[in-house]
Amino acid sequence: MNVVILGAGEVGFHIASRLATEGNNVSVVDQDEVRLQVISDSMDVKTICGMASHPRILEAAGAANADLLIAVTTNDEVNMLACQVAHSLFKVPTKLARVREADYALHRDQLIGRDDLPIDVIISPEGEAAKVVMGRLNVSSALDAREFFGGEIQLVEFVVRPKSLLAGLSLMELPEVMGDLDVYVVAHEHNNRWTVPKGNTVLLSGDSIYVAVSRRQLDKLMIRLDMACHSPQGRNVMMVGGGHIGFKVASELEKAGALVKLIESNGPRAEWLSDQFSNVVVIHGDALDQKLLEEENIDKMDDFLALTNDDETNILSSLISKRYGVPHVVTLVNRSIYTQLVRQIGLDVTVSPRLSTVASILSFVRKGRIHGMASLADGNLEVLEAEALETSAILNKPLKELSMPEDTVIGAILRDGKIIVPNGRVKVETHDHVLIVTTSASVPEVEKLFEVHLEFF
Amino acid sequence: MDLLTPEHVLLDSAAASKRGLITEMANLLASIDPDRVMEVVMAREHLGSTGIGHGVAIPHGRMPDLPMPILALARHPEGVDFDSIDGKPVYIAVMLLVPDSDDRQHLELLAQLARTLQQESIRHQVMQAESSEAIAALFADRVRLA
Numbered sequence: 001m002n003v004v005i006l007g008a009g010e011v012g013f014h015i016a017s018r019l020a021t022e023g024n025n026v027s028v029v030d031q032d033e034v035r036l037q038v039i040s041d042s043m044d045v046k047t048i049c050g051m052a053s054h055p056r057i058l059e060a061a062g063a064a065n066a067d068l069l070i071a072v073t074t075n076d077e078v079n080m081l082a083c084q085v086a087h088s089l090f091k092v093p094t095k096l097a098r099v100r101e102a103d104y105a106l107h108r109d110q111l112i113g114r115d116d117l118p119i120d121v122i123i124s125p126e127g128e129a130a131k132v133v134m135g136r137l138n139v140s141s142a143l144d145a146r147e148f149f150g151g152e153i154q155l156v157e158f159v160v161r162p163k164s165l166l167a168g169l170s171l172m173e174l175p176e177v178m179g180d181l182d183v184y185v186v187a188h189e190h191n192n193r194w195t196v197p198k199g200n201t202v203l204l205s206g207d208s209i210y211v212a213v214s215r216r217q218l219d220k221l222m223i224r225l226d227m228a229c230h231s232p233q234g235r236n237v238m239m240v241g242g243g244h245i246g247f248k249v250a251s252e253l254e255k256a257g258a259l260v261k262l263i264e265s266n267g268p269r270a271e272w273l274s275d276q277f278s279n280v281v282v283i284h285g286d287a288l289d290q291k292l293l294e295e296e297n298i299d300k301m302d303d304f305l306a307l308t309n310d311d312e313t314n315i316l317s318s319l320i321s322k323r324y325g326v327p328h329v330v331t332l333v334n335r336s337i338y339t340q341l342v343r344q345i346g347l348d349v350t351v352s353p354r355l356s357t358v359a360s361i362l363s364f365v366r367k368g369r370i371h372g373m374a375s376l377a378d379g380n381l382e383v384l385e386a387e388a389l390e391t392s393a394i395l396n397k398p399l400k401e402l403s404m405p406e407d408t409v410i411g412a413i414l415r416d417g418k419i420i421v422p423n424g425r426v427k428v429e430t431h432d433h434v435l436i437v438t439t440s441a442s443v444p445e446v447e448k449l450f451e452v453h454l455e456f457f
Numbered sequence: 458m459d460l461l462t463p464e465h466v467l468l469d470s471a472a473a474s475k476r477g478l479i480t481e482m483a484n485l486l487a488s489i490d491p492d493r494v495m496e497v498v499m500a501r502e503h504l505g506s507t508g509i510g511h512g513v514a515i516p517h518g519r520m521p522d523l524p525m526p527i528l529a530l531a532r533h534p535e536g537v538d539f540d541s542i543d544g545k546p547v548y549i550a551v552m553l554l555v556p557d558s559d560d561r562q563h564l565e566l567l568a569q570l571a572r573t574l575q576q577e578s579i580r581h582q583v584m585q586a587e588s589s590e591a592i593a594a595l596f597a598d599r600v601r602l603a
Contacts, residue, residue: 065474093499367503451505455564457519
């Protein structure tokens with residue numbers, strides 16, 4: 001696939017690196033030569049220095065042959081205009097643009113379309129991150145939670161605790177322990193290494209796992225495993241950082257009935273925020289001010305969310321809140337170098353806008369009809385919700401007879417609104433949505449399973 | 458009536474990509490909005506390449522407002538990457554657009570095209586042909602509505 005990426009920031013860099021590794025033809029445009037140098041030193045892509053929306057620059061980047069344009073410069077207007085130029089002059093079929101300004105988002109339906117701004121998808125790293133934060137709040141004792149099949153199924157991550165039902169259990173024995181609960185373990189971490197588990201995988205205490213479970217059975221599962229699971233309603237939540245992400249999350253929490261205290265360091269922003277909410281307490285102050293945190297009863301909080309745009313502030317304030325005994329802490333971490341580090345210093349629940357954005361962009365690169373996508377385990381594993389179409393190889397064969405790519409499992413199937421937790425005898429039917437967990441190395445083979453034949457119209 | 462007319466034959470495409478080739482073919486069809494053709498055909502390609510090997514591709518799709526099926530052919534002397542099943546470049550691409558009805562007829566046309574282009578002698582004649590008329594004539598008897 002030929003891909004043009006505009007903007008060599010965090011998101012642009014990581015998408016470029018991922019797409020180049022997978023063998024796509026990638027060119028990256030930015031105005032900053034130093035940044036471009038860093039990119040061309042570390043991956044096999046073409047770089048073009050210049051203004052991303054100028055026709056001359058887009059032409060040099062190969063827009064005339066591009067299948068996909070990803071506009072992720074720091075400037076909303078440049079991104080939108082670049083999509084227009086790519087459409088009018090170069091007929092690029094798929095165009096994604098990052099648009100941060102909430103004012104545009106408010107009018108997106110009128111602004112975007114075939115005859116208006118020709119943008120196929122608006123990317124919002126802040127929105128993606130806010131979604132992930134909310135997922136984690138909804139299943140509070142889990143480390144991570146993602147929704148698929150339009151919310152019907154959840155992938156929930158948690159740690160296998162010592163002496164719990166799961167410790168020492170091999171996956172083959174799981175159905176006995178779970179009884180009437182249909183769950184499927186789709187990812188397993190042992191000694192910091194994530195893999196897609198097999199039947200003989202044994203869960204040891206301290207391991208982390210991702211489990212696919214239907215929304216309706218989630219509460220039961222958490223009870224069975226002796227873990228708490230309650231909705232945000234009535235919870236005491238302290239947040240630091242009222243930027244794009246903080247604002248989104250606070251709005252959602254207010255709607256859900258949580259009692260939110262939001263600390264924002266910028267005076268005018270704090271004032272603006274307090275005008276937006278009726279049930280959120282907005283405090284102008286410093287997230288690392290111990291006296292302030294104590295005055296606001298940090299020790300009585302159920303959740304602490306560190307969502308400023310400064311990684312160091314997020315990490316430090318999270319550590320402080322842990323010391324005050326807050327049971328559930330979510331830390332926003334932008335820079336990849338910290339992601340690995342934070343788990344080691346005891347912060348389990350981190351959110352990376354970059355990772356979640358890269359995953360949602362990848363869903364446009366993956367072949368087939370993809371309805372959802374996420375990356376787990378710091379990007380090592382990929383989750384795809386793909387639709388099985390007529391003539392594709394995956395149809396009408398018992399799963400145990402399918403030659404599945406290595407390190408790949410089918411965690412759940414959605415058929416006519418019903419969830420099927422698969423065993424080896426289940427066959428995939430046309431228009432089933434299939435939830436697949438795999439490694440990036442096996443993605444091309446997974447795509448083959450879903451590829452349609454010539455006679456598909 | 459012939460499905461492939463000489464006006465819908467491009468003898469020497471120099472497109473640099475699959476997308477470029479499909480764009481060129483879409484532009485041959487004066488009566489249909491090329492942007493729509495691109496959209497439909499590229500969306501179908503995204504689900505699985507129509508490059509069937511031996512340097513042949515048959516990109517296709519449904520166009521709801523079309524009165525009857527329509528064909529376009531592009532010849533690419535250098536060959537262009539089409540993400541084909543055999544991984545080899547494509548030299549002959551025949552685009553088939555059909556109305557939004559009657560599946561049996563569409564499949565029959567697709568099968569006729571595939572059968573015709575599977576013959577090495579036909580592929581050779583397409584590559585050697587000196588005019589659009591000669592290429593259109595090759596398909597006149599072999600690909601037609603029942």
